[in-house]
Amino acid sequence: DVLIDDYSAGLTAARIREIFDAVKIGIVGLLRDLREKGTPPDSSWLHGEYDTEKQAALCKEVSVALGFDLDRGRLDVSVHPFTGGAHPTDVRMTTRFKADDIMEGLTGAIHETGHALYEQGRCLEYDGLPVNAAAGMAIHESQSLLWERMVGLSPAFAKYLLPKIRGAFPEALPDDRTPDDLYAAVNRVRDESMIRVEADEVTYPLHVILRFEIELGLLEGTVTVDAVPRLWNEKMKEYLGVEPENDAQGCLQDVHWSMGALGYFPTYSLGAMAAVQIFDAARADLDGLDEDIASGNFAPLRKWLNERVHTLGSLYPTADDLLAEVTGKPLDPAIFLQYLEDKYRALYKVP
Numbered sequence: 483d484v485l486i487d488d489y490s491a492g493l494t495a496a497r498i499r500e501i502f503d504a505v506k507i508g509i510v511g512l513l514r515d516l517r518e519k520g521t522p523p524d525s526s527w528l529h530g531e532y533d534t535e536k537q538a539a540l541c542k543e544v545s546v547a548l549g550f551d552l553d554r555g556r557l558d559v560s561v562h563p564f565t566g567g568a569h570p571t572d573v574r575m576t577t578r579f580k581a582d583d584i585m586e587g588l589t590g591a592i593h594e595t596g597h598a599l600y601e602q603g604r605c606l607e608y609d610g611l612p613v614n615a616a617a618g619m620a621i622h623e624s625q626s627l628l629w630e631r632m633v634g635l636s637p638a639f640a641k642y643l644l645p646k647i648r649g650a651f652p653e654a655l656p657d658d659r660t661p662d663d664l665y666a667a668v669n670r671v672r673d674e675s676m677i678r679v680e681a682d683e684v685t686y687p688l689h690v691i692l693r694f695e696i697e698l699g700l701l702e703g704t705v706t707v708d709a710v711p712r713l714w715n716e717k718m719k720e721y722l723g724v725e726p727e728n729d730a731q732g733c734l735q736d737v738h739w740s741m742g743a744l745g746y747f748p749t750y751s752l753g754a755m756a757a758v759q760i761f762d763a764a765r766a767d768l769d770g771l772d773e774d775i776a777s778g779n780f781a782p783l784r785k786w787l788n789e790r791v792h793t794l795g796s797l798y799p800t801a802d803d804l805l806a807e808v809t810g811k812p813l814d815p816a817i818f819l820q821y822l823e824d825k826y827r828a829l830y831k832v833p
Contacts (some may be wrong), residue, residue, distance in 0.1 A: 485701075485745030490618035490752070492800030495698060498748045501755070501815045502691045508819040509687055510721060512826065516671055517723070520830030522587040523666035530654050533693070534579040534587075540650045541577055541591035544643075548629060549784045550575075550596050556604055562679075563677040565597035565626075570609075573601045578727055584647060584654075585668055592634040595624035596619040596698065599784060603792030614795040618747065621801050623753020625791065631683055631754070632761040633783070638745055638775035642667040658661060669829055674724050676731055693736075697744050755818040760791070762817065763809040 483494045519634035538707060542557055550557070555573035567573040575598045577590035584728050616622050633639050640661040648655060648662075675685035678693075697711060699705030705713060705722040714733040719725050726732035733739075738746050767825050774782055790808050798804040827833065 487745075489743075489746050490620040490801055491746075491796070492802070493618075493620070493647075494750075497802075498694060498752070498810065499698075501752070501813065502687075502694060504815045505529070505687055505751070505755075505819060508815075509684060509822065512819075512822060513671070513684055513688075513722075515832050516826055516830045517673075520826075520832045522673075523665070523670045523829055525667035527656055527659055527663070527671045528584060528667050530584075530651075531581055532579075532584045532654060534581055535545060536650050537579045537584065537587045540610050540646060541579075542668060544588065545575075545591050545595045545598075545647065545691070547631075547778055548592065548599070548780050550595050550598050551602055555598060557591070557594075563594050565594045567601060570602050570604045573598045584651070588643075589630055589634060589668075593626045593630040596629035597622060599629070599787070600625040600792050602765060602794060603788040605793040608795065613797055617791075617794070617796050617798065617804050618801055619749035619803060620752040620756060621791065623749055623758035625753075625787065627754045628757040628761050628787070632757055633775060633780075635665075635669055635683070636775065637662065637665045637770075638772040641776040642778050666829055669825070671826065673829075675676070675722050676724050676726060677735055684822060685722060687751040687754065690747050692717045693747040695734075695740075697739070697747070701744065702725050705809050708817055740762065752801070752813065753814055755813055756801065758818045758821045759789075759809045759811075759814065763790075782815065 486493050486495065486498070538559065545557055546552065554571045555567065555575065558574070558576045559578060561578060563575075563577045565573065565827035574590075575594040576822040577587055577594055579587040600616060604614050606614075634643075644655075644659075644661050644664050669682070671682050671684045672680070674691070678686065678689040681689055692714065695717065696705060696710060699713075700707070700710070710733050711729050715725055715770045718732070738744070764783055768774070768782050768786060770781060774775070775778070791804070794804065796808075798807060806812050
């Protein structure tokens, strides 16, 4: 609990276990159905060569459209995307590009823009005071994942994005492909989900749950360090249906444990769950939200998030308290599971 508190105040192992136990059962069953009964969307038409300098220009255009203020920050390139900076008036974010994958750079840039909008949106009236600090990593992740997944992987955003990709890469995409095709392609679940940072939104929570269970065992004394590689591989097989060939693909793929950041992993998936819940509340308040997203008008959603999340900082003691204020209830994993069920059963044509 002490370690978790460093990353999300007031969060406990018991609360995480309560949430993750429900999510694990639901996602393992959904993933099995998608793989055994589903028809995967066609994403092959997105494969090709995309000049990385043009990708960078497109990512910058999208980031600015979402609301990133270049007068108070900058966008650069790094091996691993991240957001940092010294102050809401100086926010630095990075993304990375692959010449054969147009979406990695875009989703990375959108994700980091979500973090950056939170930082740039903090209330300067309380500058330097504890209340103006972000409300922990779970809420920070909710903001990045709301923009990356709830917006960036939505049918409405596909209507906005497809013409942008065609404009930047006129020869890259088949002429007959539609926004619906793009939406389906970018939401394909990986056939083999081995690496956390490359996982899709269905398999990603299982990567986090696996790590939480192992690090909790280490702290409780029920798991030894020597047992970690074996236990990791067993859980990967049980939850995700894959087995790492070596520890680089397995328990050594992240830096968190080696740098002492135990208790950090849960915030990623708790943030994903909170993103769904917050976006549902925004949709209820904002008439025509999908139409705004499709037309590239992101200001109403950005303003809503700024007023209800960003400027509140750490006013509420815990993430659950903030969610109760914003959405009417603490984090409810059933909302997240229903979102995944509805979205992916429809995409994969599984009843």
